[in-house]
Amino acid sequence: MRDIENIVVLTGAGISAESGLATFRGPDGLWEGHRVEDVCTPEALAANPALVHRFYDARRAALAQVRPNAAHDALARLDRVWTGDLLIVTQNVDDLHERAGATRMLHMHGELLSALCAACGTRMPWAGDMHDRLTCPACAAPALRPDIVFFGEMPYQMERIDAAIATCDLFVSIGTSGAVYPAAGFVRTARHHGAATLELNLDPSASSIYFDRTRIGPAGTLVPAWVNEMLGGIA
Numbered sequence: 410m411r412d413i414e415n416i417v418v419l420t421g422a423g424i425s426a427e428s429g430l431a432t433f434r435g436p437d438g439l440w441e442g443h444r445v446e447d448v449c450t451p452e453a454l455a456a457n458p459a460l461v462h463r464f465y466d467a468r469r470a471a472l473a474q475v476r477p478n479a480a481h482d483a484l485a486r487l488d489r490v491w492t493g494d495l496l497i498v499t500q501n502v503d504d505l506h507e508r509a510g511a512t513r514m515l516h517m518h519g520e521l522l523s524a525l526c527a528a529c530g531t532r533m534p535w536a537g538d539m540h541d542r543l544t545c546p547a548c549a550a551p552a553l554r555p556d557i558v559f560f561g562e563m564p565y566q567m568e569r570i571d572a573a574i575a576t577c578d579l580f581v582s583i584g585t586s587g588a589v590y591p592a593a594g595f596v597r598t599a600r601h602h603g604a605a606t607l608e609l610n611l612d613p614s615a616s617s618i619y620f621d622r623t624r625i626g627p628a629g630t631l632v633p634a635w636v637n638e639m640l641g642g643i644a
């Protein structure tokens with residue numbers, strides 16, 4: 410790890426599991442009998458907005474009951490101390506990385522605590538429940554929706570992510586099943602550009618074969634240990 414300067418970390422639902430947030434594809438992955446792929450779509454929002462809002466309202470409300478865990482804390486420490494480039498790309502729509510103190514990060518799948526106007530594109534902080542035909546304060550269209558990237562929509566900030574992956578020396582994936590693209594393909598892009606690749610996950614994932622190394626275990630244990638290795642004796 411001595412020659413590493415630039416790091417990209419990809420996180421998924423597994424990093425927040427020990428905080429008490431359900432993952433998408435675990436044993437508790439079904440929600441009211443629906444697969445996530447059937448709820449998180451523009452078509453579902455148009456056909457059954459109450460269902461989609463209920464899904465995200467429940468997740469937004471759950472944020473008040475949870476706290477960052479040791480894995481979020483360790484990444485925030487890496488963010489504070491690491492002198493090379495670092496980008497934490499999270500697929501998570503919770504705010505646990507920020508609450509732990511991470512700043513060099515982005516939400517590629519959107520955020521629960523944000524609303525998006527489908528008419529004018531304005532984003533705004535959002536804390537409470539949502540319902541159909543909420544009025545946008547910027548353009549007055551009844552078009553507010555969760556600021557979440559639905560299946561079939563383009564993830565946020567892909568140019569910035571691609572640029573960071575193309576120049577990183579180490580790509581680390583934490584707590585993600587490797588089931589959803591484009592994030593699932595980042596490891597191959599990183600390898601293509603010559604980066605070392607490391608996966609930290611509770612189980613082998615669909616992408617494990619593409620990593621130089623996979624460490625199996627809970628993020629709350631593996632991530633602090635890895636950050637300690639990276640930072641050595643630095644406080």
Ligand code: OAD
Nearest residue numbers: 421422423426432433434500518584585586611612627628
């Ligand atoms: P998944 O639910 O698909 O996968 C979670 C992964 O975390 C699995 O591989 C688990 O083995 C692992 N895991 C569970 N508990 C863990 C722990 N304590 N420590 C480490 N790993 C653990 O979640 P994602 O891969 O994040 O999209 O799902 C990707 C996207 O699919 C999500 O961002 C979401 C969903 O549809 C949107 O919301 C747009």
